[in-house]
Amino acid sequence: MPRFTTVALVAGAALLVRRAVRSRMTTAPLWPMPALDEPVSGYGRGSTVPRKALVTSRGAPADGVVELRLEGRALPAWQPGAHIDLVLPSGLVRQYSLCGDPADPTAYTVATRLIETGQGGRGGSREVHEQLHEGVEIEIRGPRNRFPLVDSPAYVFVAGGIGITPVLPMLRAAEAAGADWRLVYCGRSRATMPYLAEIEALGRPGGRVTVVAEDESGRPDLGFLADVPAWTPVYCCGPDGLMDAVTEAMPEGVAPRMERFSAAATTGGTAFEVELRRSGRTVRVAADQSVLAAVHEEVPGLMYSCRQGFCGTCRQRVLEGEIDHRDELLTDAERDGSMLICVSRCAGKRLVLDL
């Protein structure tokens, strides 16, 4: 009968183990697996979920301009110069600079000037003016920042009309940081220039603001730009004519920092060079070519998938150079030293990649 004893012993032991495990699991149902101290899953970027915002107030900071306050839940933080995409009711997607308070996580503020189709409008601003009333819910994307304010003890700003929107939070930030700044703010007439009163109040103590209304004093005199020291960043946003004039008025070899919201701004850009540090080669990226396309010819095993800046497969480490981020995925911390080479470009003349 030794076999019977063995069976009985094993069965008894199994029952005991079962009871012990059961009672252990009733007190701690998730026993016995360890957990990661800082959970990763469930705290992602939310990049596959549309972000909704509700128009909660509508104002008119100038003739032909509406200001919208868009409230949403857990809106991502942003820095002066950032913009968001508005997905308009018709499906059109348009970029608007944020001009509210970066410290407010409950709402974004944007301002839009109505541009008629005859004046080069593409229908977006008309939709904002006619359809985005209080209580309307829309989808927003971003924020993204292609016009970041660098740290500096001094700044020069040139804004034209509605181009003041990205510059306004910059002025507030520069003033709060105690920087030495000046602004040339131009427009057709004082009545069409948004936020004029606030800006004049902000600049009154140091005489920092020059307002140039075309109906009073004609075109702005940009001659002073030739004397701006090369280390002082010059920020410009406004109509194409103004941005071209600023570029021309700058000293040789110094470029202003500009934000353009024309159709051309989202595709292509300027040509630049990419150095591949590890392979010791340098490739030229043409204006209508992506970094990925240019580098792919040199490094055949390169990883990429969506080619539209949302999957993150092509992310590469950047060792030197100023990145023009155009993706929809990376966080600010990730943008510090890496880029998605399928869409993002170079804000200067040269990038160095760890490839």
Added chain:
Amino acid sequence: MSNTQPAPVASEHVELKARKVSFDWEETPLHWVPGDPFTTHTINVLHLLLPAGERWFVHVYRQALPYITDDRLRADVIGFIGQEAIHSQAHDDVLPHLREQGLDPTPYTAQVDWFFEKLLGDRTLPPGRPRRWWLMERVAMIAAIEHYTAFLGNWVLNADELDRVGADPTMLDLLRWHGAEEVEHRSVAFELFMHLDGGYRRRARTWALAFSALVFLWQRGVRFFMENDPTLLDGKASLGQFVRKGRQGVLPSTPDMLRSIPRYLSRAYHPSQEGDTAQAAAYLASSPGANGGR
């Protein structure tokens, strides 16, 4: 290469590319299969396992890339990596929605995170053979898991019963978009394993590991959800329920699942013999979530 290479079905090969997706969870109720918390939570376990699991696939495959000597396979693996990255994000984005509805998944997902990032993560191994062994072991595990993701993908594309019982359309779209991409890329993991190693003993061993891990994690996940669901007083999960729901057609049927086991272990197995790429492509073309959320 210890055994003969099984023949892929050539017509089932497509170029793989990540698709941009958008799913709005605002209208999705907690029990998105109406009146059926057990089915809801059994499928919800996917959201617990996949964010960490598919991140791990990407992590392992990035390490396997340099060993690939076939250009077409490399392109497939890269496409696979892109698709898996999006799958992981999409399921991850369901979790905050569960939390908002009073069912915080974090105690469970933190364990799944540990499972994939620590237990199955990169170990401190001497370079050379030990490291390569651990990489091959994981590549083989992924091939076994992908057998089941393709099985589930194929199932959900054909699970008309879920439509009939009125399941939430957004959740169904997520599952079917994901299922369709799993069907679309179902051969990649297996082909990569056959290309890099292909040993039958490793294939059988890692299948046993992956299958037991899946069963263990899945039943645990369902029990976790049923016990913590704030709307259920005495939520219980049992194997009997699973079999019954499988018979009804709102979950995969148990006999079907059992029958898929010998298929993977057969020496003539190739994933392209199961599932229908054309059906997957047709769904992807019409999926609201995979076409800009319209």
